[in-house]
Amino acid sequence: MKVVAASGRAPAAMFVDPSERREAFASVADRRPASTSAVPVDLAGFFDRKLPLLTGGQSSAAAPCQAVWQGTLYEPLREFLGRPSKNLRARLVQHGWRLGGGRGAPPPDLCLLPEILHSASLIVDDIQDGAHTRRGGAALHRLIGVEQALNAANWLYFWPHALLPTLVLPAGRQHRCADLVTRVLLDCHRGQALDLGVQVWALAPDVVQAVVAEQSRLKTGRLTALCTGLGAIAAGARPDRVALLQQFGEQVGVALQMLDDLTAVLLPARHDKAGEDLRCGRPTWVWALAARECSPDHYRALTLRAQTAAMDGHWQPVCAALAAVLAPVGLDPAREALATAGRVLADHLAGDAALAQMLNDLDGLERAYG
Numbered sequence: 001m002k003v004v005a006a007s008g009r010a011p012a013a014m015f016v017d018p019s020e021r022r023e024a025f026a027s028v029a030d031r032r033p034a035s036t037s038a039v040p041v042d043l044a045g046f047f048d049r050k051l052p053l054l055t056g057g058q059s060s061a062a063a064p065c066q067a068v069w070q071g072t073l074y075e076p077l078r079e080f081l082g083r084p085s086k087n088l089r090a091r092l093v094q095h096g097w098r099l100g101g102g103r104g105a106p107p108p109d110l111c112l113l114p115e116i117l118h119s120a121s122l123i124v125d126d127i128q129d130g131a132h133t134r135r136g137g138a139a140l141h142r143l144i145g146v147e148q149a150l151n152a153a154n155w156l157y158f159w160p161h162a163l164l165p166t167l168v169l170p171a172g173r174q175h176r177c178a179d180l181v182t183r184v185l186l187d188c189h190r191g192q193a194l195d196l197g198v199q200v201w202a203l204a205p206d207v208v209q210a211v212v213a214e215q216s217r218l219k220t221g222r223l224t225a226l227c228t229g230l231g232a233i234a235a236g237a238r239p240d241r242v243a244l245l246q247q248f249g250e251q252v253g254v255a256l257q258m259l260d261d262l263t264a265v266l267l268p269a270r271h272d273k274a275g276e277d278l279r280c281g282r283p284t285w286v287w288a289l290a291a292r293e294c295s296p297d298h299y300r301a302l303t304l305r306a307q308t309a310a311m312d313g314h315w316q317p318v319c320a321a322l323a324a325v326l327a328p329v330g331l332d333p334a335r336e337a338l339a340t341a342g343r344v345l346a347d348h349l350a351g352d353a354a355l356a357q358m359l360n361d362l363d364g365l366e367r368a369y370g
Helices: 018-029 043-055 060-081 088-099 108-129 140-144 146-166 171-197 205-235 239-266 268-280 285-293 296-312 316-326 332-348 353-368
Strands: none
Touching: 043 060, 043 108, 043 146, 060 108, 060 140, 060 146, 088 108, 088 205, 088 239, 088 353, 108 140, 108 146, 108 171, 108 205, 108 268, 140 146, 146 171, 171 205, 205 239, 205 285, 205 296, 239 268, 239 285, 239 316, 239 332, 239 353, 268 296, 268 316, 285 296, 285 316, 285 332, 296 316, 332 353
């Protein structure tokens, strides 16, 4: 079940009455604990601990190269990985493990694999979007240059494949985890191709939502599906449970992409992100919903203004116009998509204490978006 159908039709979640949303979660909320245990995430420390294993066995000829590697690869990545993060993906792996029947805590390294991949994708995204900042600091390519930042991101993409064989898991589960990582990376890059390959003003209004939905599913949804899927596979869950949890993870990812896109326009504190998207003409949920809310003529006028703004750099008036269009619906479409994902999972896993923990975690994340 996708958040948005491939046909481009608006998802049912966009039209759910808020009272129905509250009722859908009432029974689950009653069973929720006051808080959930967080996955301890220290990517920079993890990087330091694992780096000797990745670079071991070097010849003596490599010694003069150490300073170069430190300056162009290791130190920049150590600093970037140490920046503040929501660590959502590590927590989703933990939730997938619990809902997959895992006992105790999942392998710590397993929880960090998607965080590593996500960090790599952020570095590449920032290059492709011309971003200036990321996670409270300068975008990595602004610090060390595009070529070196791209190389560092590519290095991170391969790191999980070196880590997987070291996990204390049965060989069959290791193999399935590795296969899932590869398939998800292929999907994520197809999603990125949709993000980069067309500007929104080149799309007819009636296909914008289909393109945005598939882009979000592949680029963002598949990565969150990887998290819940890895946890479930590592726990030894049955294939049907793994599929259910991946479906849920995918829907959560799409909903979070909606929140990210919409808050960029609706919240002044995030307007720099809106500026990146508007200058590049990126197809986002802002445009998908604008196509639904506007008349064809109004929508066409907005895209023409956006095209002009991409050339002259004056994107702020377009951002304000889009915010006015979206104001009546606000963040409701994203919240309802997230609620639908939780409701579908709850229908299958009613009574599972681990489900209550996951939904409690997602509620906190939703509130963090405003």
